[in-house]
Amino acid sequence: MSPLRNIAIIGPTPTLGSYILNSLLRTPNFNITIITRSTSLSTFPPHPSQTIIKIPDTYPEPELIAALTNQDALVINLPVSLTATTQLKIIDCAVKAGVKRIIPSDFAGCVPLEKTQELDFMTRDNVTVVKYLKDKEREGMTWSAIKCGLYIDYQLAVPWFCFDLKAQKVQFWDEGEAKFSTSTRERIGDAVAAVLTHPQETENKIVYVNSFTTSQKQLLGVLEKATGSKWEVETVNSVDEVSAGKEMLSKGNMMGIGAIVKSICFTEGWGADFEAEDVEVMNEVLGLEKENLEDVVRKIVESF
Numbered sequence: 001m002s003p004l005r006n007i008a009i010i011g012p013t014p015t016l017g018s019y020i021l022n023s024l025l026r027t028p029n030f031n032i033t034i035i036t037r038s039t040s041l042s043t044f045p046p047h048p049s050q051t052i053i054k055i056p057d058t059y060p061e062p063e064l065i066a067a068l069t070n071q072d073a074l075v076i077n078l079p080v081s082l083t084a085t086t087q088l089k090i091i092d093c094a095v096k097a098g099v100k101r102i103i104p105s106d107f108a109g110c111v112p113l114e115k116t117q118e119l120d121f122m123t124r125d126n127v128t129v130v131k132y133l134k135d136k137e138r139e140g141m142t143w144s145a146i147k148c149g150l151y152i153d154y155q156l157a158v159p160w161f162c163f164d165l166k167a168q169k170v171q172f173w174d175e176g177e178a179k180f181s182t183s184t185r186e187r188i189g190d191a192v193a194a195v196l197t198h199p200q201e202t203e204n205k206i207v208y209v210n211s212f213t214t215s216q217k218q219l220l221g222v223l224e225k226a227t228g229s230k231w232e233v234e235t236v237n238s239v240d241e242v243s244a245g246k247e248m249l250s251k252g253n254m255m256g257i258g259a260i261v262k263s264i265c266f267t268e269g270w271g272a273d274f275e276a277e278d279v280e281v282m283n284e285v286l287g288l289e290k291e292n293l294e295d296v297v298r299k300i301v302e303s304f
């Protein structure tokens, strides 16, 4: 495959998108086209390699095809609230426009094991999108889906994710010892750029990357060192949490997904520890160094 030069990105704004955009803009020889919604309040500082296209919020086909014509690659970064259907429509438009490589909005925290798919609709959606992309291979399009673990720098700064930096409290899932893969958003942005500069190595693959693997217990030790204080520990039972999450979802309460996602990440056997699964973690192939857990946590604590 010839080098990918013209790269379009949909959803290049927080929580993750701005990190992806920054990495793409730093990559030599990339021409970046930002596709943003007409009503979006996002702003983009001028950059010589960047073009901005505003299209209606519903991503209509003619406008999307026009925006994607002459693009070599498309990176999609959309909120999970939009479901797989929006992505399938965007993929169709990209194929019609002749885009050669698609990176879907995946960026998931776990390997999509059968049991994880049964539990988590977001994992199921990601599998649906990958199946669709595989189907489109015969039309000449290629794809790479990136799985990166939790966004450690984001999740640690919001108490929703068990670590409450302000109150210095943690909620352990069982003993807090289950290992999980995790990445900083900067590293995920770099992974997107690296996938596009390594098109052969990443062709038609789920690409696993991480900054490091850790556990809640290990993170607590590093956080206590970084904050210089002893944290309060509460323990919950993972089996009870899964039941509670399922019950909430079955009653239409989407908040139940919180307990499900945390159970997948903080309990063994749901696919959150990439190194423990039968998958290739591609950091080395892509030239992405692992990060130092203590340095990352110290930076998060200092900027909190």
Ligand SMILES: NC(=O)c1ccc[n+]([C@@H]2O[C@H](COP(=O)([O-])OP(=O)(O)OC[C@H]3O[C@@H](n4cnc5c(N)ncnc54)[C@H](OP(=O)(O)O)[C@@H]3O)[C@@H](O)[C@H]2O)c1
Pocket (backbone or CB within 6 Å): 010, 011, 012, 013, 014, 015, 016, 017, 035, 036, 037, 040, 041, 042, 077, 078, 079, 080, 082, 105, 106, 107, 108, 109, 122, 148, 149, 150, 151, 155
């Ligand atoms: N591994 C993890 O820890 C983790 C955590 C959260 C999310 N994720 C994954 O990361 C990806 C992005 O999710 P996210 O929650 O971070 O996305 P997000 O920041 O909420 O949205 C990304 C962009 O999508 C565009 N957009 C299009 N329609 C929208 C709508 N109806 N409402 C809001 N924004 C809309 C916006 O860009 P414009 O304004 O420029 O149009 C927005 O900035 C998903 O694949 C998700 O599964 C992973």
